[in-house]
Amino acid sequence: MVDIPAGQVTLSDRRTQRSWQVDLAPFRLATVPVTRAQYLEISGQRSGEPRDDRLPADSVSWNDAIRFCNAWSEQAGSAPAYRIGPGDTVEQIASSDGFRLPTEAEWEYACRAGTTGPRYGRLDDIAWYRGNSGDRLPEVGTKQPNAWGLHDMLGTVWEWCWDRYDPDVYGNYRVLRGGGWFDEHWSCRASVRRRSHPTVDLDDIGFRIARSIPR
Template identity: 35%
Template sequence: MKNGDWSPVHAFPVKKHAEAGLPLYNAGKNSAFFRLSWQDISLPDQLAWIPPGRFQMGSPEDEPGRFMDEGPTLKAVVPHGFWMDRYEVTQKNYLNLMGENPSNTEFSPDMPVNRVTWHEAVEYCMRMTDSKRSAGLLPKGYVYRLPTEAEWEYACRAGTKGAYSYGDSADKLSEYGWWAGNGGDQPEPVGKLKPNPWGLYDMHGNLFEWCADAYVAYPDGSAFSTSGMMKVLRGGAYYCPSNILRSACRAEAQQPDFRWILAGFRVVLAPPLGQAED
């Protein structure tokens, strides 16, 4: 899209422009259009907008079920807004893009893909970026990639401060996530339970989700770490006890080439790593 062209207002909600730092020009009173000096945007509804912000990363020492590596808590900064997939990547979407399905379950289009290595998840994101760019559907300055650990916890918490995105007690966990208390012997189709306050499903449970980061002790508040061999997995899975599904839990970091039945992922549409932390 050229500078000065007009875009339908639903293509990018007006209130999001200030959060994303995008220039906006009013098209006039009662107009259904706005003008961007950036580019036209067409994004699928399954992407949820995550505004920039600051939050307390990790868990307090008195949080039941916490692990030592969740502290000390730190003030983490997510300086750029981004979009996150409302759902874990499904077998259908993975098969369509990658040409194979590594899952150990019978094919089901809405089932989250599992047994995906970190390297394969990164490759999926790269292919999605290339595909959307070729189709003219990639916003300038953004790529599809794995979330950083800070981005993941920030999105999971969705502005909350408790053990879970809905509160501190595990009593309502089965309303939001698949875990040992309600899960079976395999993951469930995505999006069957309640979302968190920002419209993200299965952030608690179903499958662990790969993050971009290496697993290291918490740094000084930056949003991304590259040092270390193990890669972060977040969220817990369908067979885990409730404390593994807490927003701050860092359990089960793994080698990036590890193929695990409990590991899946979801994508974000965000500035490239390195730029996302500026």
């Protein structure tokens, strides 16, 4: 994981034409999405086929990702970041320094790494997407990172974030960011938002781990 400095990011939604600004405390973020090897080690379950350890853990639902975060925290001797209740209701424990999903604002801020354009580099240099993936899931960490050392922030797999997409319209649907290996170039931009139900697991969806820095 790398330390991400405190800062500010402006998020926007093309559907509603709304923009909002978020102030961020420093946090830590994994340099690559969770791999299949990591997922198997922590959860005891395999994610997707074939069994290539350096492929990202895909076909993982938001609920699965939450459970993975808690399991990793417990194995590391940290307090879990989430309290899971009946019916898979989830409450984030603000005081915990355990492993968790990044917020949507943390994700975009980290993706941009100080840049202001749609991407942090030339697309073919930094991302696997439909134009160069050969229609198959790529290994993590094989494209150039951004200025903060983060690989695959665009392309490879869509990444779950903690946030609800728009509770008033879509209920418990959660935010996905980054674009994936089967997406066209226009989906692989720092500001693009996607939504899905927390029980959905698809072969272009994975996740990345964050951690709060104790104050």
